[in-house]
Amino acid sequence: MHRGSVLDRAGQYSIIDCDECGFVHIDPLPTPEQLDEIYSGEYYSEEKPEFIDNVIKDIEWWTTVFDSRYDYFESRLPALSRSLLDVGCGPGYFLKRGVDRGWQVTGIEPSVQAADHAEKLGIEVINAFLDSSLRASFTKEDRSFDAVHLSEVLEHTRDPLSVLSQAYSLLNDGGIICCVVPNDYSPVQKVLVEKLGYSAYWLAPPHHINYFSFGSLAALMRKAGFEVVEQSAMFPIDFFLLMGENYVGNDKLGRDCHTKRKQLEIMLEAPELKSFKQELCGLMAAHGIGREMIIYGRKAT
Numbered sequence: 001m002h003r004g005s006v007l008d009r010a011g012q013y014s015i016i017d018c019d020e021c022g023f024v025h026i027d028p029l030p031t032p033e034q035l036d037e038i039y040s041g042e043y044y045s046e047e048k049p050e051f052i053d054n055v056i057k058d059i060e061w062w063t064t065v066f067d068s069r070y071d072y073f074e075s076r077l078p079a080l081s082r083s084l085l086d087v088g089c090g091p092g093y094f095l096k097r098g099v100d101r102g103w104q105v106t107g108i109e110p111s112v113q114a115a116d117h118a119e120k121l122g123i124e125v126i127n128a129f130l131d132s133s134l135r136a137s138f139t140k141e142d143r144s145f146d147a148v149h150l151s152e153v154l155e156h157t158r159d160p161l162s163v164l165s166q167a168y169s170l171l172n173d174g175g176i177i178c179c180v181v182p183n184d185y186s187p188v189q190k191v192l193v194e195k196l197g198y199s200a201y202w203l204a205p206p207h208h209i210n211y212f213s214f215g216s217l218a219a220l221m222r223k224a225g226f227e228v229v230e231q232s233a234m235f236p237i238d239f240f241l242l243m244g245e246n247y248v249g250n251d252k253l254g255r256d257c258h259t260k261r262k263q264l265e266i267m268l269e270a271p272e273l274k275s276f277k278q279e280l281c282g283l284m285a286a287h288g289i290g291r292e293m294i295i296y297g298r299k300a301t
């Protein structure tokens with residue numbers, strides 16, 4: 001039974017801090033049929049028409065983002081353990097970077113359009129959701145992986161614990177998972193609401209079903225069996241809102257702010273600044289700051 005204090009309302013949905021689940025989610029939950037229609041259908045052309053073009057435009061910056069994740073995997077895994085499953089791989093650029101770095105990669109992606117795009121990059125993609133039947137078919141083929149990448153997926157699913165559990169069972173012992181989700185009801189957002197009069201602009205039902213904090217995602221990963229081994233954060237783009245640049249609902253300004261953040265982050269990759277950048281991302285995570293959180297988990301040997 002999903003029950004908990006109501007934090008907000010958005011359209012027909014209540015946003016509840018669910019006692020049963022241990023994280024914030026919308027109520028009622030969308031049906032599996034609704035989600036299948038959203039994600040197998042026209043999600044990328046209707047909801048995110050510029051998403052793939054923007055990834056291509058931003059590829060230099062994305063490469064630094066992807067490399068930091070591969071660097072972490074490679075720092076934790078033996079030299080020959082280089083197989084990766086990307087759950088919700090979208091147009092496939094994370095996997096493409098893996099191939100460039102010598103990884104054996106596989107993607108799972110429910111959107112036909114995005115899966116086709118990834119295939120054109122030469123990536124093996126399964127056009128599906130990660131569920132128990134897909135997990136069973138991997139198990140039957142005796143396929144398992146050294147790393148799982150699960151970026152911008154858990155906020156979209158009805159049952160994130162089940163997705164994490166399927167991922168857990170597909171990992172080899174000692175394998176590493178990288179989970180990335182938006183950081184919502186964060187300290188920055190609280191200040192924006194309380195001091196600057198913002199409404200809960202981050203709510204996006206029914207696309208975003210779940211709203212995680214570092215604490216609630218780490219707890220859910222532990223519930224699925226993972227040991228949480230590292231927490232990091234992506235750039236706090238909402239600092240622009242604190243600076244008075246209100247990009248909410250203003251795509252042009254949003255894009256300008258994004259361009260500045262890309263420039264800053266690429267400059268922080270310089271050898272003189274890179275270790276500072278890494279420490280800063282860890283410090284932000286410790287304070288619940290960052291527009292998205294990155295939490296790494298390990299499957300015990």
Ligand SMILES: [Zn+2]
Pocket residue numbers: 001002003018019020021022025
């Ligand atoms: Zn619940």
